[in-house]
Amino acid sequence: MMSLGQKEKKRFVRYKTGAEIYDVCQSTFEKWAKEAGAVCKVGKAVIVDCEVLDRYLEAFRLPAE
Numbered sequence: 001m002m003s004l005g006q007k008e009k010k011r012f013v014r015y016k017t018g019a020e021i022y023d024v025c026q027s028t029f030e031k032w033a034k035e036a037g038a039v040c041k042v043g044k045a046v047i048v049d050c051e052v053l054d055r056y057l058e059a060f061r062l063p064a065e
Contacts, residue, residue, distance in 0.1 A: 011051055012040070012049055013048055015048065018033065018048050021050075032056070032057070036052055036053045036055075
């Protein structure tokens with residue numbers, strides 16, 4: 001059982017859920033997802049592959065000082 005405040009990590013999420021998980025506004029999450037090439041369209045539903053997005057975001061990690 002997960003404690004309060006923890007969210008189960010899903011591979012595919014919709015924009016609204018992804019923005020909540022990554023703690024950013026929805027427009028920022030959409031921008032990141034599109035830049036990462038992580039957007040998938042299934043029928044009319046648009047979902048984001050979080051594994052692809054995570055790899056994209058890792059490229060911006062600052063080196064340890």
